Amino acid sequence: MTSTVFISVRVPVDPTRAFEAFTREIGSWWRPDALFQITPRGDGTLSFEPGPQGRLITHLKDGGIFEIGRILVWEPGKRLVFDWHHASFSRPDEATEVEVRFEPVGEETRVSIEHRAWDTIPRRHVARHGFPEQITLQRVAAWWRRSLSALRTAKTA
Amino acid sequence: MSKANLDSTLAALADPYRRRAIEMLRQRPHRAGELAEAMHLSFPAASRHLKILRRSGLVDEERDEFDSRVRIYRLRPGPIADLKSWLTETDALWARQLTAFKAHLQKRSK
Secondary structure (H helix, E strand, O other): OOOEEEEEEEEOOOHHHHHHHHHHOHHHHOOOOOOOOOEOOEOOEEEEEOOOOOEEEEEOOOOOEEEEEEEEEEEOOOEEEEEEOOOOOOOOOOOEEEEEEEEEEOOEEEEEEEEEOHHHOOHHHHHHOOOOOHHHHHHHHHHHHHHHHHHHHHHHO | OOHHHHHHHHHHOOOHHHHHHHHHHHHOOEEHHHHHHHHOOOHHHHHHHHHHHHHOOOEEEEEOOOOOOOEEEEEOOHHHHHHHHHHHHHHHHHHHHHHHHHHHHHHHHO
16 A cells, blocks of 8 residues: 555557557546535536646536646647646645556556555655655655554554 | 634644644643653743644643643644545536536537
């Protein structure tokens, strides 16, 4: 168990097409999620404003727009990184970060998602919160992971 | 404890002495003196670290019922539980969304 969620899937298209579908067609494939709502008013219809200065937003049924996060890395066919804010987070700067990678596997593409929690978000976020230097932070993250697996062992034992 | 406090929790843990104290407290509550000893610190130095842990919400302090000069420290389970539930929810979210994404592409490629 780690403080980062990592999950991947193989899709029957090339990386360029997978990236395009992931970003341009997110409004069609994203399933509103009862258990993990982006806002208390529902998920709405998601869309990426493309490009390195873009953002991921959702259009709510009542006409409102909620910004899920800013795009941090936009490399079509390869890599996409964006902030992930959740409307229930009590502070606006309480963001987590999502990285999506697109890797060719023969004719297909492996799409991997890494959703990083607070303690594993790199320097940019660290600086904002006055954290100690990166190396210390990595040690803390490792410690945290060990603690969590210890806790899990204790619970299932 | 809310999710918003998690990063202050983690900042409080960015210190080997404080992590040592937390490891002790994972087993059972301890007196401040016992923690100072385990951290190999003077009592005043240990107190400063315990104060930081207390302010971050990771531990609670109470007075010993028989001797009010003695402080007892105990771990609060909130921060770890919050992180665990976030991980579980987020993992399930992406599993469902990537399944939907794949179905979307399979439909289109046919």
